[in-house]
Amino acid sequence: MIFGLEFPPIENLVEWPNFFGPQDSWYGFNKIALINLIALVATAGLFLVASRKKTLEPATNAPRGSRNLVESAVSFVRDGIIMETIGREGLKYLPYLVSLFFFIFISNIFEVIPFFHMPANARMAGPAVLALITWVFFIAVGLKHQGPKYFWNAVAPPGVPKALLPLVIPIELLSTFIVRPFSLAVRLFANMLAGHIALKIFAGFVPALLAAGAWGLLAPLPLALTIALTALEMLVAVLQAYVFATLTSIYLNDALHPGH
Amino acid sequence: MDPVAAKYIGAGLACLGMAGAGIGLGHLFGQFLSGALRNPSAAEGQRGTLLLGFALTEALGIFSLLIALLLLFAV
Numbered sequence: 001m002i003f004g005l006e007f008p009p010i011e012n013l014v015e016w017p018n019f020f021g022p023q024d025s026w027y028g029f030n031k032i033a034l035i036n037l038i039a040l041v042a043t044a045g046l047f048l049v050a051s052r053k054k055t056l057e058p059a060t061n062a063p064r065g066s067r068n069l070v071e072s073a074v075s076f077v078r079d080g081i082i083m084e085t086i087g088r089e090g091l092k093y094l095p096y097l098v099s100l101f102f103f104i105f106i107s108n109i110f111e112v113i114p115f116f117h118m119p120a121n122a123r124m125a126g127p128a129v130l131a132l133i134t135w136v137f138f139i140a141v142g143l144k145h146q147g148p149k150y151f152w153n154a155v156a157p158p159g160v161p162k163a164l165l166p167l168v169i170p171i172e173l174l175s176t177f178i179v180r181p182f183s184l185a186v187r188l189f190a191n192m193l194a195g196h197i198a199l200k201i202f203a204g205f206v207p208a209l210l211a212a213g214a215w216g217l218l219a220p221l222p223l224a225l226t227i228a229l230t231a232l233e234m235l236v237a238v239l240q241a242y243v244f245a246t247l248t249s250i251y252l253n254d255a256l257h258p259g260h
Numbered sequence: 261m262d263p264v265a266a267k268y269i270g271a272g273l274a275c276l277g278m279a280g281a282g283i284g285l286g287h288l289f290g291q292f293l294s295g296a297l298r299n300p301s302a303a304e305g306q307r308g309t310l311l312l313g314f315a316l317t318e319a320l321g322i323f324s325l326l327i328a329l330l331l332l333f334a335v
Contacts, residue, residue, distance in 0.1 A: 191318070
């Protein structure tokens, strides 16, 4: 199976056996759980390793080793995401956004890592939980900053003429409280799933052509397309993490500054 | 009509929604390019907005693909 010498069954796109634990139960441990666990350990471990005292030069406090990578990553999220969308007040949400970005990025990049080839966000559990956390978080931030008036300000932004309110209120209600978490989850999930399906289907064409005798001469064509799609998947992995973090920060901006 | 046949026909029709996403993405990048060629030094500052707009537009095309996949595998 690992060497691709036989055409894989189509069910392998949607089912795997659990490593241990009973099948079809919520506590079975399968490949997706393993990838999520590795992403968690890698994210937490990278930042913990880079925050030791050893990573600063003793005389000048210049960063050295892994601290360089982590500092440039944190400044990317801070300047490229938070300062662009919220401004200085959003800097206290930097830890949440950095963890979100890196967890989603590492989970996504497993699509192109050999022996795994599975983005853990291609199953709805991960994106659904992350979107739910973000939803609860921005509602909580809005309530903390604006008090109970947050719900009124969210559905009827200040500055809307009174005559338009019967039209604006249902639209904003649906859009802010229902469509936002749903679209965050589905965007991440469906992008990863679509890329995964495309990659597996084109990769499956190669052994199918090779096994069909003379048609094997055409086998380099799907192979070249698979290589190109792998490069695209790497781009999509980074992009989906960036978009999730940026949209979270835009929703936090909405909660902090009503009516923009 | 046989329900399995209806599923496949529905999945194929759902994929037509990606045409709109394709047009939107082409328009977006075209406008960005035409603006960037007039004012190259200001183009770098808007790269974040470009990527965000790309992902939001692409998301709608992917939603229609999701409907097609739901029809094929989950109904």
